[in-house]
Amino acid sequence: NAGVTQTPKFRILKIGQSMTLQCTQDMNHNYMYWYRQDPGMGLKLIYYSVGAGITDKGEVPNGYNVSRSTTEDFPLRLELAAPSQTSVYFCASSTGELFFGEGSRLTVL
Amino acid sequence: RKEVEQDPGPFNVPEGATVAFNCTYSNSASQSFFWYRQDCRKEPKLLMSVYSSGNEDGRFTAQLNRASQYISLLIRDSKLSDSATYLCVVNAWGGSQGNLIFGKGTKLSVKP
Numbered sequence: 001n002a003g004v005t006q007t008p009k010f011r012i013l014k015i016g017q018s019m020t021l022q023c024t025q026d027m028n029h030n031y032m033y034w035y036r037q038d039p040g041m042g043l044k045l046i047y048y049s050v051g052a053g054i055t056d057k058g059e060v061p062n063g064y065n066v067s068r069s070t071t072e073d074f075p076l077r078l079e080l081a082a083p084s085q086t087s088v089y090f091c092a093s094s095t096g097e098l099f100f101g102e103g104s105r106l107t108v109l
Numbered sequence: 110r111k112e113v114e115q116d117p118g119p120f121n122v123p124e125g126a127t128v129a130f131n132c133t134y135s136n137s138a139s140q141s142f143f144w145y146r147q148d149c150r151k152e153p154k155l156l157m158s159v160y161s162s163g164n165e166d167g168r169f170t171a172q173l174n175r176a177s178q179y180i181s182l183l184i185r186d187s188k189l190s191d192s193a194t195y196l197c198v199v200n201a202w203g204g205s206q207g208n209l210i211f212g213k214g215t216k217l218s219v220k221p
Contacts, residue, residue: 042196042211090152098209100152
């Protein structure tokens, strides 16, 4: 019973590099989300999607892009990584209750 | 006023104690309210939804006060395993699932 799966779990990037955080869910949920959580802070919504082909910005979208070509997958793209993007990233899917992946810990040096 | 505010704690309590957390929210149009639990370096997991009439799940009781715009979580007979950060979650407006706002969390530490 996989639920929401995120990869990679850990990554170190150099400033200016790009990468994609992968997220997939097997619960056939329409709603999917990307959050970031900085130490001692609440989760901040980056982007969300209400279904395949539809995405929208959250509270902190700058420096990120998303796509939703299928119901299952919702990758998050970081372009030109900056130290301010050092954080823990959580993907989630929802039917009201949020189901989270285990998180991806990203460090930008 | 911040959208969702919680006392960050930490709340340090002995086993068996009763502890209560409050969370205030700023948008009177909010319709959905939740408490999530987050263990250290883990993902948040749903603890309880909060209903207008209040609801109870074992040792946990959640209540909503719309007039004063706060929700509460009461934990009775605290266990060591209750040690975690408790996140208050409110939808920002209407019924849109895309606008769930998280508080920063209240840290609970239950001591032997």
